[in-house]
Amino acid sequence: MKNNLKVLRAIKNISQEELAKQISVSRQTINAMEKGKYVPSTVLALKLAKYFEKAVEEIFDLEDGD
């Protein structure tokens, strides 16, 4: 699953640390998601969507293998 968290974070101009605090996960988890190494739970995906005020589909995108 792909995502554009890094882009959205750049637009909002906040650090991984700050985003992590906002949605109460560790900075490592944000980094792992941005690198595509971790697929978040539905709860976390919805939290991110709410924070960025976007639909989940605008942040996350299925890949061929999924």
Next chain:
Amino acid sequence: MKTNFLFPNSWKIFGWLLFIMPIVVTTYFWITGGESIDNFLVVNTFAIYDDGFILQSGNGFFKMTKNAMLDEVLLVVCLIGGLIVGFAKTKNEDEMITHIRYSSLVWATYFNIIMMMITTLFVFGMVYFNAMIFFMISSLLFFIVRFHYMIYKFNKLNSDEE
């Protein structure tokens, strides 16, 4: 997100202590080879079943039997400590850590069973008996090592990034 069946993070140091201490004590008895561990804490204890093979106190269900309980107590303390170390919350517990914990548990289960199969097929005599004693704590041990190694690797991978 709600995480179930985990101990508080503050218990973790206590867990390490309980886990390591019996291993150190048992290793001490094993290396010095002097006094047998079976000479300590000899008490009358309750047995659900005793076949009388070692204790020579006759066999039967639900009876009192005389046994050196130090080795039994150490094993139970070690298992309790291992459970706490493996299943205490980390300082920054979140769903990613939960994910790492569960995948480490699967990895450790495979590894432990493969080790048991290899030992069963290729190790014989008293060493096999001793290995079976080790396998009483090994699944916890392999899990704890794997879990902490994966977290270490994960944090290292992340430390260069912003």
